[in-house]
Amino acid sequence: MTDDARNDSPDHGHVELTAVTLADEFVAEGGTATADTAEYALWLGDDSLVLAQRLGEWISRAPELEEDVALANIALDLLGHARSFLRYAGTASDRTEDDLAYWRDEHEFRSAHLVEQPNGDFAHTIVRQFAVSHYLYEIYERLRASADPVLSAIAGKAVKEVDYHRDHADQWMLRLALGTDESRRRLTTALDDLWPWVAELFVDEPVNDRLLDIAPRPSTLRPAFEAGIAAVLRECELEVPNGLTGAGGGRRGRHSEHLGPLLAELQVLARQHPGATW
Amino acid sequence: MSAPGASDSAHPETWPLWEVFVRSSRGLSHVHVGSLHAPDETMAVRNARDLYTRRSEGVSIWVVPSEAITASDPDAKGAFFESPAGKNYRHATYYTASEGVKHL
Numbered sequence: 001m002t003d004d005a006r007n008d009s010p011d012h013g014h015v016e017l018t019a020v021t022l023a024d025e026f027v028a029e030g031g032t033a034t035a036d037t038a039e040y041a042l043w044l045g046d047d048s049l050v051l052a053q054r055l056g057e058w059i060s061r062a063p064e065l066e067e068d069v070a071l072a073n074i075a076l077d078l079l080g081h082a083r084s085f086l087r088y089a090g091t092a093s094d095r096t097e098d099d100l101a102y103w104r105d106e107h108e109f110r111s112a113h114l115v116e117q118p119n120g121d122f123a124h125t126i127v128r129q130f131a132v133s134h135y136l137y138e139i140y141e142r143l144r145a146s147a148d149p150v151l152s153a154i155a156g157k158a159v160k161e162v163d164y165h166r167d168h169a170d171q172w173m174l175r176l177a178l179g180t181d182e183s184r185r186r187l188t189t190a191l192d193d194l195w196p197w198v199a200e201l202f203v204d205e206p207v208n209d210r211l212l213d214i215a216p217r218p219s220t221l222r223p224a225f226e227a228g229i230a231a232v233l234r235e236c237e238l239e240v241p242n243g244l245t246g247a248g249g250g251r252r253g254r255h256s257e258h259l260g261p262l263l264a265e266l267q268v269l270a271r272q273h274p275g276a277t278w
Numbered sequence: 279m280s281a282p283g284a285s286d287s288a289h290p291e292t293w294p295l296w297e298v299f300v301r302s303s304r305g306l307s308h309v310h311v312g313s314l315h316a317p318d319e320t321m322a323v324r325n326a327r328d329l330y331t332r333r334s335e336g337v338s339i340w341v342v343p344s345e346a347i348t349a350s351d352p353d354a355k356g357a358f359f360e361s362p363a364g365k366n367y368r369h370a371t372y373y374t375a376s377e378g379v380k381h382l
Contacts, residue, residue: 064315066315069328167324171320175321
């Protein structure tokens with residue numbers, strides 16, 4: 001939204017929306033990303049964008065109104081992170097956040113397979129949130145010390161929000177695990193279905209060798225991630241899943257069959273009406 | 279999970295109702311802002327955070343099971359709330375300050 005939007009309606013009185021509040025979401029201005037830093041920023045931006053889109057699918061469909069709002073809040077937090085990362089990534093190639101979100105094709109997305117997995121039932125969504133939130137928390141915690149001031153500033157804001165997402169997922173893990181036989185059965189099914197996609201989050205890529213001061217190596221995040229996951233699963237009286245490992249390859253643009261339809265819905269409006277504004 | 283609302287066995291499929299109180303800043307009282315559904319007290323605080331403090335409204339949240347609140351009877355309005363009418367002596371301004379009292 002670029003202009004102030006004003007609407008004086010006899011029904012709703014004077015309503016004023018300003019561009020200022022939306023701009024607040026950008027935590028750091030200035031600086032041009034290098035090609036390698038931009039590539040890494042795409043990992044983070046695309047993970048958040050795709051997961052935000054998935055969570056948005058719950059709106060009006062969550063089990064209770066209150067949970068509907070909670071999931072939408074988390075989705076909007078993630079969308080804010082995605083905007084900051086994509087905007088910064090775009091500085092390397094003179095593209096805007098919208099260019100990157102709406103005009104890249106599936107093979108140009110760098111998101112991990114886990115975030116594109118379908119919502120499934122509520123247990124599947126919670127298990128996906130559980131893994132992703134713990135993973136993002138460990139990244140942002142480390143990324144605050146990045147030598148790149150923009151990445152460091154975005155991480156500084158995002159870590160507080162992801163901390164809440166982590167808590168939300170932990171609380172639901174406990175309730176589903178210790179609730180009823182049915183909720184526990186659904187939770188263990190979801191853990192078995194989704195855990196194969198966790199390994200990909202911790203795979204180092206060649207670009208990580210060139211970003212030693214900029215970004216934490218994915219493999220080095222794993223011990224802290226596993227400790228956090230194990231502590232919650234212990235309370236849940238569940239074992240850490242130890243089964244299959246998914247193919248991965250999201251960081252190289254290889255995705256599962258689930259990303260295409262998600263992007264079609266995300267991008268259709270911008271592509272049918274290029275340059276459209278509210 | 280020990281849920282205060284677990285006693286609501288007549289409607290086990292519905293989350294119990296909670297009343298939410300938010301303190302907007304230090305030094306002020308918690309003020310009732312509304313109600314919400316949640317499965318237990320821990321989730322009620324989180325839902326309250328999402329529903330009632332989205333625009334930086336608060337620094338503290340209380341939640342109370344709605345069924346724990348005992349309310350006055352709306353039909354007893356006369357007996358409860360109309361008695362003070364005409365009893366102006368209950369207001370400080372009813373009294374005139376004596377001339378001899380300093381610093382009042």
